[in-house]
Amino acid sequence: MTAHTAGSVVPRRAVIERMGDAALIATLADELDAAASGWALRAATAVDARRVALPGLEAAVPGHGSVLVPFDPGRCRESQVRALLEAVLDETRRAEPAPGGVLHEIAVRYGGVDGPDLPEVADRTGLSEDAVVALHAGTEYRVLVLGFMPGFPYLGILAAQLDLPRRATPRVRVPAGSVAIAGRQTGIYPFESPGGWHLVGRTDVPLWDPVRQPPALLAPGDRVRFVPR
Amino acid sequence: MLEVVDPGPLLTLQDRGRPGLAHLGVPPSGAADPWGHAVACLLAESPAGAAVLEVTLGGARLRAVETCTVALGGADLGAELDDGRRLPCGAVHLLPAGSEIRFAGSGPGSASGIRAYVALAGGIDARPVLGSASTCVPARLGGIDGRPLRAGDVLLPARRGDLGAAGRVWPSGTAPHPATRPGPIRFVAGPDLRHLPPDAPEALAASTWVVGPASDRMGIRLDGANLPAGREILSHPVIPGAVQVPADGRPVVLFVDGPTIGGYPVAGVVPRWQWPRLGQLGPGDRVRFAVQAAAAARAAWSAQQRVLAAAARSVRADALWDRLADGSGG
Numbered sequence: 103m104t105a106h107t108a109g110s111v112v113p114r115r116a117v118i119e120r121m122g123d124a125a126l127i128a129t130l131a132d133e134l135d136a137a138a139s140g141w142a143l144r145a146a147t148a149v150d151a152r153r154v155a156l157p158g159l160e161a162a163v164p165g166h167g168s169v170l171v172p173f174d175p176g177r178c179r180e181s182q183v184r185a186l187l188e189a190v191l192d193e194t195r196r197a198e199p200a201p202g203g204v205l206h207e208i209a210v211r212y213g214g215v216d217g218p219d220l221p222e223v224a225d226r227t228g229l230s231e232d233a234v235v236a237l238h239a240g241t242e243y244r245v246l247v248l249g250f251m252p253g254f255p256y257l258g259i260l261a262a263q264l265d266l267p268r269r270a271t272p273r274v275r276v277p278a279g280s281v282a283i284a285g286r287q288t289g290i291y292p293f294e295s296p297g298g299w300h301l302v303g304r305t306d307v308p309l310w311d312p313v314r315q316p317p318a319l320l321a322p323g324d325r326v327r328f329v330p331r
Numbered sequence: 332m333l334e335v336v337d338p339g340p341l342l343t344l345q346d347r348g349r350p351g352l353a354h355l356g357v358p359p360s361g362a363a364d365p366w367g368h369a370v371a372c373l374l375a376e377s378p379a380g381a382a383v384l385e386v387t388l389g390g391a392r393l394r395a396v397e398t399c400t401v402a403l404g405g406a407d408l409g410a411e412l413d414d415g416r417r418l419p420c421g422a423v424h425l426l427p428a429g430s431e432i433r434f435a436g437s438g439p440g441s442a443s444g445i446r447a448y449v450a451l452a453g454g455i456d457a458r459p460v461l462g463s464a465s466t467c468v469p470a471r472l473g474g475i476d477g478r479p480l481r482a483g484d485v486l487l488p489a490r491r492g493d494l495g496a497a498g499r500v501w502p503s504g505t506a507p508h509p510a511t512r513p514g515p516i517r518f519v520a521g522p523d524l525r526h527l528p529p530d531a532p533e534a535l536a537a538s539t540w541v542v543g544p545a546s547d548r549m550g551i552r553l554d555g556a557n558l559p560a561g562r563e564i565l566s567h568p569v570i571p572g573a574v575q576v577p578a579d580g581r582p583v584v585l586f587v588d589g590p591t592i593g594g595y596p597v598a599g600v601v602p603r604w605q606w607p608r609l610g611q612l613g614p615g616d617r618v619r620f621a622v623q624a625a626a627a628a629r630a631a632w633s634a635q636q637r638v639l640a641a642a643a644r645s646v647r648a649d650a651l652w653d654r655l656a657d658g659s660g661g
Contacts, residue, residue, distance in 0.1 A: 119522035122572055122600030123628035127522050132565055146354070161351040163568040165592060170353070170568035175629040176636075249356045249568070249592035252470045256566075293471065312460050312472055318355050 116191045118184060124175050126183055128191055131167030134286050136259055137197065138167040139246045143322050144194040145169045149187065156186060164322055166246055166256065203244065203323045208290070208305050209331045210239070210281050216304035219269075223283070223300050227263055235330055237261045238302060243288060245324045253292040253310030253318040257326055260286045272298030279305045281328065292318075303328075332396040333451060335484040336431060339390030341547075344455065344474040344486075345448075346382045349463035353568060353591040360465040360473065360587050363548055364610030365603075366509055366639070367405025367448045370501050373643050374402035374423050375450035376493060376650060382457040382464040384449040384486070388613065389436010393449070395426035396485065400452035400494050404501075406444030406510070406611055409435030420447065421501035421508075425494060437613075444510050444611025453492030467588050469549060495653055499646065506642035509607040509635065516605050517623035517631070518574060523596035527576060528559045531598040535574065535582065535620050542616040543581075548588040550575075551612055557581055558598070566594040572601035572609065574620075584609060602628035604635045 116128045128145065131138030146164035149171055153159045158177025163170040173183045212235045213220040224231045243257035250256075260283055268284045273296060276282070280291045282299030291297055292310035305328075309319045320326065335342065345368065348361020362368030362385055372381050384393070389408060400423055403410060407420035413431040418424045420443075426432060437443055457464035457474070466474030475484060520532040528534070535558065543552035557580030569575070573585045575595045584601060585593065586609060601609055602623070612618060623631075 120519060120600075120625055121522050121568075121570060121597070122519050123602040123625040123632070125570060125600075127567060129522075129567065134565060161354060163353040163591065165565075165567040167565050168567040170570070172570070176633065180625065247566075247592065248354065249566070250590055252356045252472070254356055295469070316355075317461065322354070 118187060120180075121170060125170055125172040126180070126187055127168055127170045128187055129168045130191075134166060134258060136244070139244075139258065140197055141191075141194060142167060142169045145187075145190050148190045148194050152186060152190070156182060159183065159186070164247060165249075203325045204321070205242075205325045205327065206320060207327050207329050208307050210303040210305050210328045212238075212303040212330050217281070217302040219282075219300040220302050223264065223266065223302060226266055229263065234264065234302065237264055238283065238288065239328045239330050243326045245320045245322050245326060246287070247322055248318055248320070251292065251295055252312070253320070255289055255309070255320045255326070257288045258286060260288050262286070266300060268298040269300060272296055276301065277304065279307070279309075281305055332399060332488060333384075333401075333449075333486045334394045334396050335480050335482055335486075336392035336394050337390060337482055338480050339386060339388060339392075339434060339436075341387040342391050342480040343385050343466035343468070344382050344457055344480065345385040345465045346457075346463055347380045348465045348587065349461050349472075352461060353570075356591050357461060357470060357472070358467060358588050358591055359571060360463065360467040360548075362448065362465075362610070363587055364405050364444070364446050364448070364510075364607045366607035367446060367610070369404070369639055370421060370508075371402045371404030371448035371450035373646050374404065374421070374496070374499055374501060375400070375452045375454075376496060377450050377452070377454045381450065382455045383451075384455070384480070386434050386447040386449060388445050389434050391434045392431055394431045395428055398428045398494065399426050399488065400424065400492055400496050401426060401432070402450045402452070402496070402499075404448040404450065405446050405508075406437065408437055408445075408447040410447065411435065419500075421503050423452070423496045423499040425497035445613035446610055451486065451488055451492060452494070452496055454489035456487040456489045469588055496650065499649055499653070502642050502645050505645075506638050509604070510611040515619040515621035516601060516608055517628060518572075518599035518601045518605075518620055519625050519628055520599045520622050521597070523564065523598065526564050526596040527561065527598055531558060531576065532622050534558050535598055536622055538619075540582070540618050540620070542612050542614055542618060544614045546612070546614055548586055550586050550589050551584040551609060553582045553584065553618070561596045563594050564596055566592045569593040569597060570600065572603070572606065573597045574599045574601065602632065604628060604632040
């Protein structure tokens with residue numbers, strides 16, 4: 103997982119490169135940036151909308167500042183995919199006037215056994231634990247990407263005062279529902295796994311259920327607000 | 332019906348995986364060696380996307396609870412029946428009720444690989460999750476409760492299997508396993524060359540690498556002459572085959588259960604036609620890489636699919652002859 107610091111880079115143009123013999127990747131920004139992330143999401147949605155028109159095009163994958171477009175080289179040509187991607191990037195460059203997205207309010211128990219890194223975060227940022235919680239819960243986040251593990255939401259952008267690199271030594275076991283921060287992002291571990299982010303709290307909201315449709319509670323573009331309890 | 336007596340180091344159910352869900356953070360999974368999977372399915376006359384057992388290294392033991400037929404694909408892991416009879420890879424075998432099949436395994440550096448596939452004639456009854464029965468242990472999906480198989484697990488046939496297939500063999504002369512082909516593993520350079528020293532693909536191709544002990548279905552870790560350290564970049568989507576250069580300069584080839592996004596530069600991507608080779612790399616294996624143009628990789632993929640399809644026709648024709656010969660229809 104990347105814990106990248108935010109930049110103020112406004113995306114100007116995309117760089118399209120090969121990811122192997124059956125995918126192209128368009129890079130829209132080299133640093134975490136809300137505008138580029140929104141562009142990547144709009145582009146991925148627009149590519150998916152054209153899958154009927156270009157058989158062989160596979161589901162696009164939005165990244166933090168990039169979009170991956172896999173295709174079946176047996177059914178369409180790379181040049182067709184590249185042309186389509188260029189057109190889509192051009193069309194989606196400008197942000198829509200009113201970005202939507204479902205708002206999720208997620209109840210969090212901060213600190214204590216649920217957020218064992220809260221004291222360290224407070225210490226390293228020079229803030230009180232209460233101030234860390236106020237900052238973390240005081241921001242409305244957007245789901246930038248799902249990744250790293252099924253249903254893990256990368257949420258941005260975290261307050262600059264809470265910007266910390268990942269833990270030097272990742273934990274072998276992070277409990278399910280842990281709310282964590284790293285760089286200018288915050289996330290929620292959908293199930294128990296290893297992890298290197300700082301754990302500040304925990305929620306009981308089920309984020310991932312493979313037999314539910316859709317299996318992930320959150321989708322890229324959704325909004326999230328944490329509510330201390 | 333098969334019962335797991337001993338799963339060995341790792342025994343999982345695998346089919347062709349669940350591609351197309353990376354936007355949810357779900358890796359594709361599926362058989363690490365798609366060729367081995369296809370061979371086992373074709374010999375067992377299972378559908379191309381059927382769930383089979385993926386056996387890793389030596390140690391696994393399976394018991395036939397009732398008489399059944401199994402096809403073996405992938406690497407030859409020294410399978411034998413408990414009466415000592417050798418069960419060659421690329422062939423269909425009758426397992427009498429109560430008999431046990433054992434995988435002796437292959438040592439490090441073995442040319443034939445580390446994964447064997449066991450297809451049960453009639454298919455294995457498995458519940459698909461997100462469109463696939465493939466087990467993805469890190470994501471806890473598929474198989475039985477998303478976990479590796481363990482002693483006592485019972486695998487039921489999806490339908491009554493055909494016992495008459497025993498003895499059928501794969502035409503290995505015309506369709507040999509891609510891992511038996513010598514030469515370097517090919518990769519398509521990029522996409523993150525602007526975040527790496529300009530000669531990163533050449534540096535990857537210049538050394539002989541040793542597959543590290545921590546390699547698994549998530550990633551193949553390469554030890555050798557380290558590449559210049561990759562610096563952390565803004566995460567982007569990654570795919571199986573992507574050769575990531577982390578901060579310690581030791582490349583990792585991300586694989587079928589690997590993460591869907593990564594924050595280290597990718598120097599190259601091993602194309603799909605080389606996955607049967609990746610899937611057979613085991614700890615201690617020595618491996619070299621070579622750059623391949625994307626167009627050449629796509630041509631190689633088509634050629635590989637044509638060979639597989641021709642072999643499949645030949646196997647099906649044999650099956651038809653078998654049926655005509657024993658008068659059971661055609």
